[in-house]
Amino acid sequence: MKRNTIDQLEAILTDPDLRVPFFDGKTAYYSRQEEIDTAIQKVLSNGDYINGSEVTEFASNLANYLDVAKVIPCANGTDAITLALMALGLGKGDQVIVPTFNFIAAAEAIALLGLEPVFVDIDASSFNINVAELEKQITTQTKAIIVVHLFGLAADMYSIMGLAKKYDLFVIEDVAQALGGTYQGKKLGTVGHIGCTSFFPTKNLACFGDGGAVFTNDLNLAKRVKMLANHGQAQKYDHQYIGLNSRLDTLQAAILNVQLRGLDKAIVERKEIAGGYHQSLKNVASVSLPKEDQAHTYNQFCILLANRELRDQLKSYLKENGVDTMIYYPKPNHLQPAFTKPGYQLGDFPAAEDTCERILALPIYPHLDNEKQTYITKLIVRFLK
Ligand SMILES: Cc1ncc(COP(=O)(O)O)c(C=O)c1O
Incomplete structure (x- = not known):
């Protein structure tokens, strides 16, 4: 794919076929x-x-x-x-x-x-x-x-x-x-x-x-x-x-x-994409980034926003602009109805509960274009400015 400017990409991404899905299963097939x-x-x-x-x-x-x-x-x-x-x-x-x-x-x-x-x-x-x-x-x-x-x-x-x-x-x-x-x-x-x-x-x-x-x-x-x-x-x-x-x-x-x-190569690609997110978002004060670790395989790249409202607004903004994200996880296990019976309740595990309010997973998978990733990070920076 030839390199596009961000403006061109924004135009391209209004085409529903070219949006950034959270996960693209087909590329795993077509690449091999x-x-x-x-x-x-x-x-x-x-x-x-x-x-x-x-x-x-x-x-x-x-x-x-x-x-x-x-x-x-x-x-x-x-x-x-x-x-x-x-x-x-x-x-x-x-x-x-x-x-x-x-x-x-x-x-x-x-x-x-x-x-x-x-x-x-x-x-x-x-x-x-x-x-x-x-x-x-x-x-x-x-x-x-x-x-x-x-x-x-x-x-x-x-x-x-x-x-x-x-x-x-x-x-x-x-x-x-x-x-x-x-x-x-x-x-x-x-x-x-x-x-x-x-x-x-x-x-x-x-x-x-x-x-x-x-x-x-x-x-x-x-x-x-x-x-x-x-x-x-x-x-x-x-x-x-x-x-x-x-x-x-x-x-x-x-x-x-x-x-x-292809597993080791796929992990290298995940690390490169994670590196791209770290590089582009490291100076955005209201975002905290996941730990950088040589051995991280970045199956997911999850950022934390200041609070739930900001997280939900950013998620909607990205969606409006064609970028799908996920919330992993919206609720900790101990607050799932299936597990509240034994007596677990809100406040039992504050770090997990707080994380569920603020976390957002960005697209990360082998073959995610540089251009699309740049588009995602530009949107995030613009929204949080
Ligand atoms: C950490 C973890 N454990 C277990 C599972 C369950 O795997 P499966 O969906 O193949 O049953 C998942 C699936 O998403 C998972 O993320």
């Missing part, structure tokens, strides 16, 4: 169309739609990429967390700690299994779990911590693993938004006892539908997860556990084998 078409065609002509060879191949490719002993593909990221929790063999009423500022999946999986989600506030500067607050919530019933590396930034795994050791707790890492990121030289998801991810289309490593995986270096846990994902079967019709039917489709695995080859 030939390889993806070939991979899909192969599955279609083989007819091995369930547990085809591409699924085993993908498990092995991802294990190599992560440098982890076992990867068990499954149907989606929520199932991955559910399977990880099931494999730990926790009992009814056991407590699992989880950050309240998060997508609902982890808390939902905990509660569905009859376990008790115990919410913890975040550190507002990283959006990740506040480790000092975490320790305060540990009781004799606490059995596990679900760490979420939110928006692509690693949580403080050193301190978390220290607490896990001190109190004998399992650590589940949810890397749905941070796959490909590292922590002190190790791939995220392999620092704790068991890692979970989603391949939802907006993720760093994405398929064209639903998908997920669990990974671990613990061979016993891996064996259990594998059985649990397949109706608890040790072998066909020998059901050792009550499990799930949670499979990654062969077609999605074939797509993921192609996408995995």
Whole structure:
């Protein structure tokens, strides 16, 4: 695309086809169309739609990429967390700690299994779990911590693993938004006892539908997860556990084998776009920018505005000018009606509650044009001037 001046872009962006969507799923396909078409065609002509060879191949490719002993593909990221929790063999009423500022999946999986989600506030500067607050919530019933590396930034795994050791707790890492990121030289998801991810289309490593995986270096846990994902079967019709039917489709695995080859490059592109936002918005007094960190994979780029009113006005202004944004997340987990019953209430977790009022996610994905990004930042600067 030839470079356009901002004025030209503003004119162009009144064309609905050329607006800046929050996420553009099609570019992931068109940028690797030939390889993806070939991979899909192969599955279609083989007819091995369930547990085809591409699924085993993908498990092995991802294990190599992560440098982890076992990867068990499954149907989606929520199932991955559910399977990880099931494999730990926790009992009814056991407590699992989880950050309240998060997508609902982890808390939902905990509660569905009859376990008790115990919410913890975040550190507002990283959006990740506040480790000092975490320790305060540990009781004799606490059995596990679900760490979420939110928006692509690693949580403080050193301190978390220290607490896990001190109190004998399992650590589940949810890397749905941070796959490909590292922590002190190790791939995220392999620092704790068991890692979970989603391949939802907006993720760093994405398929064209639903998908997920669990990974671990613990061979016993891996064996259990594998059985649990397949109706608890040790072998066909020998059901050792009550499990799930949670499979990654062969077609999605074939797509993921192609996408995995481009994961590191896609993360570099995300970092470049994040760098562009940092550069253009660093002097805008009323915006706070996410942490700059070499290992951040920027699955999302979330800014904070001074207050809710300003955030909502900026969101509307960007929308009027053709730019879609999202609010991740409008409400912390502990204030969701599903979780207010156990007694959680407004004021319990001030950092998370305040963040929900002020946060705004800007478009960030590989192949987002420089020109379009410049247009977004110019709009923000103009609005906030
Ligand atoms: C942090 C996190 N965990 C888990 C999930 C659940 O993944 P899925 O939608 O594949 O079930 C998501 C999905 O958005 C997520 O962002």
